[in-house]
Amino acid sequence: MDPKHWQIGLVGYGEVGRILAEDLRAQGIAVGAYDLKLDGETTAAAMRAHAEQHGVVLAATHSQLAARSDFIISAVTASQAVTVAEACAPALRGGAFFLDFNSASPGAKLRAAQIVNAAGGRYVEGAVMTSVPPYRIKVPLLLGGPDAAVLQPLVNALGFAAKVASDQLGVASATKMCRSVMIKGLEAMVIESFTTARHYGVEDAVIASLYETFPGIDWEKQAAYFFQRVIEHGRRRSEEVREVAQTVREAGLEPWSAAGTAERQAWVADLGDAGLFGARGTQDFARSPDWRTEADRLLAHLKTKD
Numbered sequence: 001m002d003p004k005h006w007q008i009g010l011v012g013y014g015e016v017g018r019i020l021a022e023d024l025r026a027q028g029i030a031v032g033a034y035d036l037k038l039d040g041e042t043t044a045a046a047m048r049a050h051a052e053q054h055g056v057v058l059a060a061t062h063s064q065l066a067a068r069s070d071f072i073i074s075a076v077t078a079s080q081a082v083t084v085a086e087a088c089a090p091a092l093r094g095g096a097f098f099l100d101f102n103s104a105s106p107g108a109k110l111r112a113a114q115i116v117n118a119a120g121g122r123y124v125e126g127a128v129m130t131s132v133p134p135y136r137i138k139v140p141l142l143l144g145g146p147d148a149a150v151l152q153p154l155v156n157a158l159g160f161a162a163k164v165a166s167d168q169l170g171v172a173s174a175t176k177m178c179r180s181v182m183i184k185g186l187e188a189m190v191i192e193s194f195t196t197a198r199h200y201g202v203e204d205a206v207i208a209s210l211y212e213t214f215p216g217i218d219w220e221k222q223a224a225y226f227f228q229r230v231i232e233h234g235r236r237r238s239e240e241v242r243e244v245a246q247t248v249r250e251a252g253l254e255p256w257s258a259a260g261t262a263e264r265q266a267w268v269a270d271l272g273d274a275g276l277f278g279a280r281g282t283q284d285f286a287r288s289p290d291w292r293t294e295a296d297r298l299l300a301h302l303k304t305k306d
Contacts, residue, residue: 020073067093
């Protein structure tokens with residue numbers, strides 16, 4: 001079947017799901033979606049408005065979406081990867097592809113694959129190798145599993161930029177998880193280092209030193225980006241890094257770095273939920289071009305606790 005004639009189901013209608021929906025609908029491809037937040041009074045309105053604007057058909061349940069989809073993309077928080085597979089599996093069409101877009105550990109991907117394949121679906125793990133928004137549907141994507149080579153040209157015909165990492169499940173996700181030890185860890189370290197430097201009034205000296213050691217990085221610009229992304233998506237990132245920590249444990253190591261990163265990301269997310277950085281959904285939330293603004297908010301919050 002021509003993939004452009006597929007009925008595509010998106011589980012998860014957050015930032016990633018909406019980007020994929022927009023790019024697929026722009027090609028005239030039929031897209032449906034389901035998200036747990038569609039059941040919430042405060043979270044459903046924006047999703048429903050976006051779906052109506054782009055012609056996305058919203059489902060009432062996981063199973064309703066699965067029953068009418070030829071190809072399912074699961075793009076939820078990392079902790080929900082296996083749960084989504086369990087919720088969709090009973091209603092899967094025979095032979096339907098299930099692309100697990102989630103940042104979950106190799107062990108979680110293997111469990112999800114067993115559930116989907118036992119129900120007659122064709123599970124393929126996906127590892128998104130960088131932030132989605134700049135690349136949109138063409139974000140670098142690694143595929144893994146026995147059906148990865150079959151799915152790869154089909155999704156690329158839809159506009160994806162997918163490569164096959166391995167026909168063995170777990171390889172693509174392990175690549176992603178090991179990368180995230182560094183990338184998400186660097187986010188947490190920059191927030192910790194720069195906020196502390198701001199407290200002591202030595203941020204300019206610290207940044208100058210970093211420029212000398214790593215001249216290829218624009219530390220001012222990178223810090224602003226890291227602060228923004230963690231403030232806006234710290235909850236999702238903290239769950240991902242907990243999966244990263246589990247990946248490290250599965251290798252036999254104690255995940256000291258990853259565990260600390262998860263705690264820092266979750267801490268920032270908690271403060272964001274409490275309104276420290278402005279109201280979510282407003283223009284000023286996590287949009288400061290200067291990381292110092294956000295660091296000062298963190299420091300002011302800490303002073304109130306003294």
